[in-house]
Amino acid sequence: MKNLVKLLPVVAALALVSCKKDQSAEQIVTTDSLAVASEPATAVASEPVSTAPTTTVALSESTFEFGKVKKGEQVEHIYEVTNTGTNPLIISQVKPGCGCTAPDYTKDPIMPGQKGKITLKFDSGNFDGLVNKQAEVFANVEKSPIVIGFTADVQP
Template identity: 70%
Template sequence: MKNLIKVLPLAAAMTLMSCKKDQKADQLITEEETAIVAPTPPTQEEMVTEAQSKPLTTLALSESNFEFGKVKKGEHVEHVYEVTNTGKNPLIISQVKPGCGCTAPDYTKDPILPGQKGQITLKFDSTNFDGLVNKQAEVYANVETAPVVISFTADVQPK
């Protein structure tokens, strides 16, 4: 027991001396901190290159523009664009990039086989708009004319 009493103050002193200069004993010593850097979004050229890196095919849209008509301010509306693979290779939609944050895309992620159909949905939040609105989204897929542009219009009315 006497040896333990002699060792405890020595252990405490060694712990205090192991701190770096200008550092208190209760501070956490960490290795060099690394900043987390968000990846930069790909450029349009990079997205086209990625989309066209697969064997090319062709597609047909049920429509390239949709009119919502009158929409009440603050209303959330959505429209589904039907995509048909008219080529001989699987159609792969790699990304749908809307023109602004008011539009959220969703799309068929699996390859669309020749002759089969897929979907692209655009969801529009009219909260920050008044009057006639025209929005678009770029569809990146393994087609020669990427990106394919789809759009919609809405006439946002006051509540």
């Protein structure tokens, strides 16, 4: 803090020296502040985008019902994915809605006519009652992400 106080007169002096005849130090500070504020914002990371040719996919189901689950129990369900298109299906990411759900999926390209798997593992430890969770599946399909989900009735 003491160093900042010592630097303040130096900064003010530099601003005065660098002024044009028709500008005051206040105008320079205002102009510099605007220049900083008008810089372009840093890009925010976006969702994964596949550059592979698109294909089509069929899911065994988009939602699954676990039914009654004892609190603290860990359950999982496997969703079967079939490549119904003419190009290889590439699943680039499965993004669950929260940390209670852990995904796993076929990492290798799924050839036309072949099947792959997406597994969602649910930890019921922090829940009571009805739970509805979803995950987004990013793949080289026209309408990505594909949303899959499950419900569970967590019992004490």
